[in-house]
Amino acid sequence: MLQGRQHLLQLYRSVAWTRPFSMDLKDVVKRLEDLAPRSLAESWDNVGLLVEPSGRKTVKSILLTNDLTEAVTEEAVSRQVDLVLSYHPPIFRPLKRITSSNWKERIIIRCIENGIAVYSPHTAHDALLGGVNDWLAKALEPKSTEPIQHSSEGGSWSHQVLLTTSSEEDAIRVADSLKQVLKSRTGTVSIVATAVLVSCQESVLALVARELETCAPNVQINVTQLQKAPRPGYGMGRLCTLEAPITPAEAVAKVKKHLGLEHVRIALSPKATMDSHTIRSYAVCAGSGASLLRGVRADLYLTGEMSHHEVLDANVQSGATVILCEHSNTERGYLKDVLKGKLEQRLEGKVGVVMSEVDRDPLVVV
Structure with missing residues (x-):
């Protein structure tokens, strides 16, 4: 017993x-x-x-x-x-x-x-270091990689408004008035002694000015545009180099294996054949990459979708071979291969994380 x-x-x-x-x-x-x-x-x-x-x-x-x-x-x-x-x-x-x-x-x-x-x-995970674009870039085992469009340091605000009042009581009054019209997602308000500092986007400056005309009409205001340094490793898309050149046929095989696909679409540049070793660099953009990849100097563009004329521009104007995998096929594997594990770690095993069994790209080859 x-x-x-x-x-x-x-x-x-x-x-x-x-x-x-x-x-x-x-x-x-x-x-x-x-x-x-x-x-x-x-x-x-x-x-x-x-x-x-x-x-x-x-x-x-x-x-x-x-x-x-x-x-x-x-x-x-x-x-x-x-x-x-x-x-x-x-x-x-x-x-x-x-x-x-x-x-x-x-x-x-x-x-x-x-x-x-x-x-x-x-797109927060598009720009993330180790995010979806880094995962997609690994398809061709890059020697080096960097964002095509860098994210910036210093938060999400583009401007600061500084005003100095005559007393701490006035500073508190003005700050409280500004907080009532600004939401946390459109700006922040802080007080240092008799000074009030507002951090916000440029589009919110008119709202701040109108409120200050009411609550602090005679106070001098200084507006500063914030200069933001690039955030290393973070940003949209990835520009990659290879250790040694590969053929478009080899690139297709690697992409299909990495994404778990039976089929992709390819548009060869005028100077390439499937078996020519013409790919020394490549640019990736998960999802829809036409606008980000336009004009990028690379031998290969790897993305989910581009229109007919965008593919022609990439081939003829930029001289790049294009591999298209359909939009969500360039993202879905990241959820399974990377994000699921990151979430389980962040949530300390206290929350179960499961993959959808019915989610799939709407386009298939028949």
Whole structure:
């Protein structure tokens, strides 16, 4: 009998040790943003927590997907996950209504109904050192790599407004007034003795000026544009060099193996053949790379999608061979190969992290 009880106790301890625990949603979001700060994302993007259930939300499991489709949403509901991390933001353009007539709106309704939070990192992981573009660049085993468009140090603000008031009381009054009109995502306000310092984007300067006309009309104001140094290793796309030149055929084989694909599309530059050793450098951009890669000096462009005329420009104008893999195929493997492990480490094993089994690129070769 004693041995039986000891066996049950050991079994209970092993189950309790291996099962995921839980973490407050706010703590999960903080750790996601510590990993890839929203300041790294492009200004046009919509990243961060996009759907937040009401009340205090506890997260026991996270579903990783490249796109939050209706099929993935039903998967999230059936697997009873608490948070979906969707690489692409399911809410991108502003919603004027939430009805059942539009598939993206139906997704939001289903998530809210089932208490599922939604988070999207998107271009924050495009720019991240060790992020999706570094993962994609590894397909051809580069000798060296650097961002095509560097991220900047010094946070997300482009300007600072400094004003000195006559007393600390006035400084507090002015700062409080500015805080009421500025949200944390559009600017910060701090006080040093009788001085008030506002950090913000250029687009917010008019709002600050209008408020100061009311609360501090006779105070002199100094506006400074911040100069930001490049952030080493961080930025959009990657420009890479190879140890030795390879052929387009070898590049295709390596890309297909790295991405787990049976087919890719290739457009050879006029000076190349499939078996000529013409690739000594290459530029990558996960997703849609035409605008970032335009004019980049490299023998090969590797990306998800480009239009017909953009491919012609790359071939003829830039002299580059182009390999296209379809948009999400250049991103999805990063979630499985890299991000899943990073999240498990950041969340200290307290939250289960699983991959979607139904997420896939909508385009297939038939």
